Amino acid sequence: xxxxxxxxxxxxxxTETEVEIESRTASLLTSxxxxxxxxxxxxxxxxxxxxxxVRFFEVPTYIAPAPTDVGAVLRDEFPLLMxxxxxxxxxxxxxxLAGNIAAILIAVAFVHSRMAERAxxxxxxxxxxxxxxxxxxxxxxIFGPGxxxxxxxxxxxxxxxxxxxxxxxxxxxxxxxxxxxxxxxASKSEVFWKIRLPSSLPFLFSALKIAATTxxxxxxxxxxxxxxxxxxxxxxxxxxxxxxPLLYATVFMSSGLSVLLFASVTITEKLVVRx
Numbered sequence: 001x002x003x004x005x006x007x008x009x010x011x012x013x014x015t016e017t018e019v020e021i022e023s024r025t026a027s028l029l030t031s032x033x034x035x036x037x038x039x040x041x042x043x044x045x046x047x048x049x050x051x052x053x054v055r056f057f058e059v060p061t062y063i064a065p066a067p068t069d070v071g072a073v074l075r076d077e078f079p080l081l082m083x084x085x086x087x088x089x090x091x092x093x094x095x096x097l098a099g100n101i102a103a104i105l106i107a108v109a110f111v112h113s114r115m116a117e118r119a120x121x122x123x124x125x126x127x128x129x130x131x132x133x134x135x136x137x138x139x140x141x142i143f144g145p146g147x148x149x150x151x152x153x154x155x156x157x158x159x160x161x162x163x164x165x166x167x168x169x170x171x172x173x174x175x176x177x178x179x180x181x182x183x184x185x186a187s188k189s190e191v192f193w194k195i196r197l198p199s200s201l202p203f204l205f206s207a208l209k210i211a212a213t214t215x216x217x218x219x220x221x222x223x224x225x226x227x228x229x230x231x232x233x234x235x236x237x238x239x240x241x242x243x244x245p246l247l248y249a250t251v252f253m254s255s256g257l258s259v260l261l262f263a264s265v266t267i268t269e270k271l272v273v274r275x
Contacts, residue, residue: 050066061245062242062244064244065244069245070248072245073248077246080234081234083229084229084230085231085253085257087223087227087229088219088220088231088232088254090147091151091154091218091219091223092154092215092218092261093261094154095150095152095154095158095215095219096154096215098152098155099154099155099156099158099159099162100159100162100207100211102155102159103158103162103166103207104204107162107166107167107170108170108192111196121167124163127160132153132156132157132217132218135156136224137225139152139156140222140225140226145225145226149222149226153221153222153225154216154222155218157221158214158215161207161210161211161214162208165203165204165206165207166200166203166204166207169199169200169202169203172199173195178191178195201273205268208269209262209265209269212258212261212262212265213258213261215261216254216257220232220235220254231253231257235251
């Protein structure tokens with residue numbers, strides 16, 4: 001009889017648990033929608049202010065086109081924009097990969113060799129102090145106006161943040177953890193793969209988020225120096241020909257590329273870093 005009376009209670013508990021799960025899911029979905037609605041709403045308001053301000057003050061189109069003019073160019077000149085988008089996309093991706101892989105490998109070398117860090121880290125700092133607009137012509141002279149120079153410029157601009165963050169991440173392991181690994185007779189490779197590398201991932205992805213946007217800047221700067229295709233070249237061409245709507249549309253395309261790369265890194269971080 002006691003067993004029979006306990007069954008409804010268990011069923012009610014299961015039903016209550018399901019209701020709680022559904023409630024938490026709905027609350028989480030509502031929170032995410034509200035978080036997304038805020039920046040979208042802010043952007044819409046800013047575009048409306050821009051549109052009204054340009055029309056009210058009768059600003060010439062060649063100085064500041066209205067958002068509707070930019071939207072018309074995005075629609076009418078979309079094939080032209082895409083033809084110039086893909087070269088910039090290629091340079092950005094290859095430069096992003098090359099610069100970050102080089103930074104990670106050098107950071108690993110620095111952590112395993114204090115002499116190498118003391119010898120070469122100040123040189124990396126010095127190179128980073130040179131403005132990219134100043135070093136870009138030098139790289140074009142060395143490598144020529146082809147793809148290699150553009151990739152080097154895009155990779156160089158995102159190299160240093162990743163190097164600094166990766167070194168800091170690899171060195172962030174507590175001495176107690178390293179001492180415990182030594183007592184357990186862990187090899188250097190085991191310490192690296194199971195202790196140092198996991199602890200460095202949050203630092204690494206913070207740097208990759210920065211690099212995801214700066215590599216696009218590097219690609220556009222490289223196209224300013226010597227290129228006849230790409231978003232950077234299109235920016236120069238539309239500026240000198242006073243095609244302001246096309247200029248603004250090109251800038252929006254480059255910003256969209258940066259956002260796309262940033263979002264890709266963020267999604268990858270959520271899949272890899274689960275702690």
